[in-house]
Amino acid sequence: MISEQANKIFDQAITDYHVHNLIDAQLKNPYSKHSLEHLLYLKCWIDTVQWHMEDEVRDPSIDPVKGLLWKRRIDQSNQERTDTVEYIDSYYLDKFKDVGPLPDATINTESPAWAIDRLSILALKIYHMQLEATRLSASPEHRSQCNAKLQVLLEQRADLSGSIDQLLDDISSGKKYMKVYKQMKMYNDPSLNPILYAEDPKV
Structure with a gap:
């Protein structure tokens, strides 16, 4: 099951x-560059x-200039995240390219990769909530509340994992079909963001 593999790689x-x-530690992806595992680890x-x-x-006390630098790094990271999700969807589009959809096949509300994106975020929430649920410097009440939240997150991961596996099974059998839309983010494009193209008379 892809969800089991993805969860292991995310962890x-x-x-x-x-x-x-x-934050600036060097990425050392242990998986072959052109593999799905490589994309999951990178994501x-x-x-x-x-x-x-x-x-x-x-x-709350951050210097405004430093805050702006972080915001721009976050914007760049979001673009890299989106690009990686689209690479994962490209993998699945190629994987299922020869599957003919059944006459009553339907489209899902999100592509496999965007569901996997949520699974990656859940892995992070679980990791950090586990830390809070066991942090000895926190109050017993805090740890108890975080443990309750952790149980919900674990349930969410189980549910989402099952849904992803079912979606991929349905696509492979023709019950559902993939239709992927590129994100077309406008604010990073100097030809589409009016603040940016106002500074460039050639656009």
Whole structure:
């Protein structure tokens, strides 16, 4: 099942990151570059780095200039995250290219890769909620509340994992079909963001 494989790889990426716990730590993807495993590891690594950047930018005493730098790094990370999700969808489009949809086949509300994206984020939530649920410097009440939230997150992961596996089974059997729309983010495109193209008379 792909969800079992993905969850293991996500946990591996999160653990690997926290060996040094540095936003600028060098990515050392252990999987073959053109494999699905490579994309899954990369996806979760990007998410993990961005998680910690989001922590930094929420410092209430942060210098505004430093905050803007973090915001721009987060924007860049979001673009890398989106690109990686689309690479994962491209993998599945190729994998299922010869599957003919059944006459009553339907389309899903989200593509396989965007569902896997949510699974990666859940892995991060589970990791950090587990830390909070066992943090000895926190109050018993805090740990108890976090443990309750952790159980919900674990249930969510089980449900989402099953849904992803079912979706891929349905696509492989023709019960559902893939239709992927590129994100077409406009604010990073100098020809589409009016603030950016106002500065360039050639656009």
